Amino acid sequence: MIPYVGCEYAREHLDGFVDGELSVDEQVAVESHLRWCRTCAARVEDLQLIGDSIRLGSMAPRADGEEAQTVSHLQSSVLIRVRAEEELSFGTRFREMFTDMRLLWPALGATSAVTVGLALALSVLHSTTLERPESLAMMLESLSDPGGDRNPLMPGNNARVDRYTGNYVDSDKAGGISVPRALDDGAGFETMPEEDASFAVAAVVSREGRISNYELLKHERSGRESRGLHANDVEMLDAALRQSRFSPAQTPVGRVVAVNMVWLIERITVQTPDPHALRVAPTVVAPVRQVPPAESLEEAPLKRSDRLQTLTTA
Amino acid sequence: MGTLISGGLVKNAGAVAWSEVDTQEAALIARCNTGDETACADLVSIHQRMVYSLALHLLGDRDEALDLSQEVFLRVFRTLSSFRGQSALRTWIYRIVINQARNRQRWWRRRHRSSQVSLDDHLQQFGDVESKTDVLPDRQLASKETSARIWQALERLPFDQRTALILREIDGLRYDEIAFSLGVAVGTVKSRLTRARQSLRAELLGLRT
Numbered sequence: 060m061i062p063y064v065g066c067e068y069a070r071e072h073l074d075g076f077v078d079g080e081l082s083v084d085e086q087v088a089v090e091s092h093l094r095w096c097r098t099c100a101a102r103v104e105d106l107q108l109i110g111d112s113i114r115l116g117s118m119a120p121r122a123d124g125e126e127a128q129t130v131s132h133l134q135s136s137v138l139i140r141v142r143a144e145e146e147l148s149f150g151t152r153f154r155e156m157f158t159d160m161r162l163l164w165p166a167l168g169a170t171s172a173v174t175v176g177l178a179l180a181l182s183v184l185h186s187t188t189l190e191r192p193e194s195l196a197m198m199l200e201s202l203s204d205p206g207g208d209r210n211p212l213m214p215g216n217n218a219r220v221d222r223y224t225g226n227y228v229d230s231d232k233a234g235g236i237s238v239p240r241a242l243d244d245g246a247g248f249e250t251m252p253e254e255d256a257s258f259a260v261a262a263v264v265s266r267e268g269r270i271s272n273y274e275l276l277k278h279e280r281s282g283r284e285s286r287g288l289h290a291n292d293v294e295m296l297d298a299a300l301r302q303s304r305f306s307p308a309q310t311p312v313g314r315v316v317a318v319n320m321v322w323l324i325e326r327i328t329v330q331t332p333d334p335h336a337l338r339v340a341p342t343v344v345a346p347v348r349q350v351p352p353a354e355s356l357e358e359a360p361l362k363r364s365d366r367l368q369t370l371t372t373a
Numbered sequence: 374m375g376t377l378i379s380g381g382l383v384k385n386a387g388a389v390a391w392s393e394v395d396t397q398e399a400a401l402i403a404r405c406n407t408g409d410e411t412a413c414a415d416l417v418s419i420h421q422r423m424v425y426s427l428a429l430h431l432l433g434d435r436d437e438a439l440d441l442s443q444e445v446f447l448r449v450f451r452t453l454s455s456f457r458g459q460s461a462l463r464t465w466i467y468r469i470v471i472n473q474a475r476n477r478q479r480w481w482r483r484r485h486r487s488s489q490v491s492l493d494d495h496l497q498q499f500g501d502v503e504s505k506t507d508v509l510p511d512r513q514l515a516s517k518e519t520s521a522r523i524w525q526a527l528e529r530l531p532f533d534q535r536t537a538l539i540l541r542e543i544d545g546l547r548y549d550e551i552a553f554s555l556g557v558a559v560g561t562v563k564s565r566l567t568r569a570r571q572s573l574r575a576e577l578l579g580l581r582t
Contacts, residue, residue, distance in 0.1 A: 074563065074566050074567050074570060075563070078541060078548070078566075080547070080548050102574075105574050105577055106570055106574070108516070108519065108577065109523060109542075109570055109573045109574065109577065110542045111516060111520075112516055112519050112520040112522075112523040112524070113520070113523060113524070113527065113538065113539070113542040113543060114542060114543060115516050115517075115520040116520035116521060116523065116524040117426075117430065117543050118426075118429050118430060118433075126435070129435075129439065130421055130422055130425050130439075131421075133417065133421045133425065133439065133442055133443065133446075134414055134417040134418050134421055136443055137417050137421075137443055137446040137447065138410065138413065138414060138417070140443060140447060141413065141446075141447065141450055144447070
């Protein structure tokens with residue numbers, strides 16, 4: 060029995076009917092509908108006419124035409140291009156590089172020379188950048204290392220001396236940096252002339268405890284300020300500063316840092332029993348904290364003696 | 374002919390599931406994968422007319438179609454190792470043609486718009502129908518002008534609709550083959566064919582009035 064289908068069903072299947080894509084049942088049902096429905100039959104004719112028109116206007120090349128020769132050349136041109144791609148491929152060129160081994164060693168030598176040259180050039184550029192103090196790289200490096208020799212800190216004013224051990228301690232553990240202390244108590248200045256003198260020196264005490272940079276702020280001899288230093292005095296002072304050793308400044312957490320310092324060196328002659336012969340060391344830069352000498356002044360022997368007094372201030 | 378492709382462009386496909394590929398075609402593919410230049414020439418020879426024809430219908434320009442055909446075969450030889458017989462080789466090549474043509478579509482539309490021919494020129498070029506169809510004489514007379522109008526309307530259709538209709542009406546592909554070539558579902562193919570035919574039928578009705 061052939062099922063009855065309406066126009067709505069038939070129209071949904073007209074494309075499949077024309078294309079032969081319907082199942083047998085659907086094909087039979089649509090065919091039966093087309094026998095009595097002229098509207099749907101006209102639609103099918105239109106669809107078939109559209110297909111015929113498309114095939115009629117097809118631009119497909121004819122087998123005997125000029126275009127057929129063009130298409131036949133497609134095969135040779137494709138094979139030529141495939142062969143060319145193969146010849147130009149990376150693998151092929153890489154293999155060809157090693158076909159002539161005579162070129163291998165010069166090529167390797169040239170490559171090595173270029174590599175070494177580049178490495179040398181880069182190392183020179185790198186070291187030159189670090190050595191130039193005015194360069195931005197050096198400035199950034201100094202700023203990134205507070206307490207380094209190029210970026211010294213200021214010691215705290217709250218450093219004090221332990222009464223029993225004689226060592227510097229920080230009164231405020233959360234704050235200040237200790238003041239560097241002369242280890243030899245100015246032994247290098249013992250060669251000074253047998254007369255009273257005082258020197259104020261601004262210096263940087265490095266992390267190693269050496270004077271890395273200094274400037275003579277003030278000098279005085281025998282109570283009168285001289286206008287110029289004698290050459291011997293300059294050599295003596297320079298040698299004494301070079302020989303001086305300090306215990307480096309430390310932060311409260313124990314890190315060794317470089318600091319700026321003003322160092323007051325004074326040689327005075329004390330005559331007993333007149334205690335008024337003692338001179339009080341002038342303060343150059345306030346505030347000044349007196350560093351206790353190795354021997355207390357009150358314990359001075361009752362005879363003429365030379366006493367070297369050092370004061371430091373930040 | 375010697376070995377054309379030595380493992381560079383066409384790699385060994387290994388074991389493949391040749392569900393849709395007959396024995397002869399599978400052997401041809403295997404020879405191509407080993408770099409047999411004769412096999413590669415045979416593969417081009419078998420499919421070159423089909424590829425060129427589809428490229429010509431999609432692009433509408435003979436030089437462009439020829440150039441696209443070369444690109445398609447280069448692509449075929451580069452990717453033949455990935456072919457697993459999930460479809461007939463012809464359908465797989467159709468898919469490459471369509472993808473390559475789609476990439477050129479925008480550029481083609483610009484160029485083709487400026488080189489559109491008039492209806493008389495089209496009739497002059499494609500007016501000789503005796504050798505193409507076996508339709509009745511009355512219908513032939515009606516189809517000359519109708520064919521030109523239908524083709525003009527066809528070129529205005531969206532690329533996917535036009536491609537589906539060309540694959541169906543000219544190349545005679547089944548719905549599932551069209552779906553594989555376009556990379557869509559069979560239902561999508563049906564809807565695209567229906568819309569395309571509706572548009573062309575509207576053009577046909579306008580021609581009658």
